[in-house]
Amino acid sequence: MKKILTLSTVFLLILSCGQKGNKSIDSVIEGGNLDAIREKRKEITAEQLAINEKLKKLDEAISKLDTSKKVPLVTTITAKDTLFNHYLELQGHVETKQNIVLYPETSGTLTRIYVKEGQWVSKGQVLARIDDGGLGQQLAQAEVQSQLAKTTYDRQKRLWDQKIGSEIQYLQAKATYESQQNAVNQIKRMLAKTTINAPFSGIVDDVITEQGSVAVPGQTAVLRIVNLKNMYIETEVPESHITNITKGKDVQVYFPVTGQTINTKIRQVGNYINPSNRSFSIEVEVPNKDGLIKPNLTAKVKINDYTNPKAILIPQSIISENADGDQYTYVTSEKNAENIAIAQKVIIKTGKTEGDYIEILEGITAGNSIIKEGARSVKNGQEVKIIN
Numbered sequence: 001m002k003k004i005l006t007l008s009t010v011f012l013l014i015l016s017c018g019q020k021g022n023k024s025i026d027s028v029i030e031g032g033n034l035d036a037i038r039e040k041r042k043e044i045t046a047e048q049l050a051i052n053e054k055l056k057k058l059d060e061a062i063s064k065l066d067t068s069k070k071v072p073l074v075t076t077i078t079a080k081d082t083l084f085n086h087y088l089e090l091q092g093h094v095e096t097k098q099n100i101v102l103y104p105e106t107s108g109t110l111t112r113i114y115v116k117e118g119q120w121v122s123k124g125q126v127l128a129r130i131d132d133g134g135l136g137q138q139l140a141q142a143e144v145q146s147q148l149a150k151t152t153y154d155r156q157k158r159l160w161d162q163k164i165g166s167e168i169q170y171l172q173a174k175a176t177y178e179s180q181q182n183a184v185n186q187i188k189r190m191l192a193k194t195t196i197n198a199p200f201s202g203i204v205d206d207v208i209t210e211q212g213s214v215a216v217p218g219q220t221a222v223l224r225i226v227n228l229k230n231m232y233i234e235t236e237v238p239e240s241h242i243t244n245i246t247k248g249k250d251v252q253v254y255f256p257v258t259g260q261t262i263n264t265k266i267r268q269v270g271n272y273i274n275p276s277n278r279s280f281s282i283e284v285e286v287p288n289k290d291g292l293i294k295p296n297l298t299a300k301v302k303i304n305d306y307t308n309p310k311a312i313l314i315p316q317s318i319i320s321e322n323a324d325g326d327q328y329t330y331v332t333s334e335k336n337a338e339n340i341a342i343a344q345k346v347i348i349k350t351g352k353t354e355g356d357y358i359e360i361l362e363g364i365t366a367g368n369s370i371i372k373e374g375a376r377s378v379k380n381g382q383e384v385k386i387i388n
């Protein structure tokens with residue numbers, strides 16, 4: 001009640017002074033004396049300063065005595081040393097070096113296809129056969145002639161070793177045998193081209209050409225065979241990361257289509273910078289035990305390119321920026337028994353981000369109490385109440 005009466009008295013005093021001052025001012029202005037007007041202005045300015053000083057003292061007294069004064073309510077977090085792993089996020093797609101379409105090496109009718117789609121085949125297994133066009137019969141005749149030439153050569157060699165007969169007969173027999181053997185080998189090579197064999201173990205993914213069709217080398221695709229065990233992801237990395245992205249680095253791979261996440265490593269780093277996009281390629285190994293990962297599947301790749309075992313991380317949402325471009329946040333002093341503390345603005349230097357958090361390089365140390373909620377309504381040096 002005393003406070004209300006005191007304030008009322010001050011305001012009445014100011015009001016009465018103002019009314020008297022108004023009359024006096026009117027009379028001075030009506031007098032038209034410039035010096036008198038200026039003097040009156042100085043007098044009123046002095047009165048105003050005196051009143052402001054009185055109001056200041058009253059405000060200070062009220063601040064000390066008013067236990068119900070309002071201070072901003074804030075929550076705080078304590079800065080701690082934390083293991084911080086930063087990841088470079090890239091887009092990639094799944095590849096396999098064992099994904100191939102098989103073409104015939106010779107022309108002819110596709111007489112037999114020994115496999116069907118989805119069948120597992122082993123390396124070297126015969127998958128299809130093309131009409132040999134009589135090569136089988138030619139091979140049989142050539143082998144008979146080769147056998148005869150071998151018999152003749154063996155006899156001539158025994159005689160020559162005993163110094164019987166002429167050298168020319170021995171050399172002619174040897175040349176005839178070698179010529180027939182070369183002919184046999186040549187027919188065998190040609191005959192081998194009439195079969196299509198699996199170049200590696202895998203699954204027959206597609207039978208492209210039907211049995212009975214005419215196959216032409218380099219034009220008629222017959223089968224596709226795929227091995228899903230040796231899979232990898234290929235992606236492009238900006239050249240700015242060339243010192244951080246190395247062979248053996250940990251990688252986290254997420255497949256949006258399957259919802260699967262796997263942890264793996266970089267198995268190969270390219271040595272060529274693409275001048276068109278200033279990037280280099282890497283290969284990331286992809287285990288595929290259950291066979292769910294397919295070639296050309298899209299993947300999100302996260303590579304661990306930076307680690308700080310004692311990093312201080314704070315939410316990005318509590319960081320502000322001043323007109324000079326400096327980033328800052330608020331820390332609090334030691335709180336009293338009523339959880340009242342003083343907010344202090346600190347200029348900070350930030351590092352890498354990960355999700356909603358950012359690394360603090362300068363300005364905050366472990367143990368500092370940082371204002372989290374309510375930071376936007378706080379001023380430097382202001383009292384705040386911590387409601388953690």
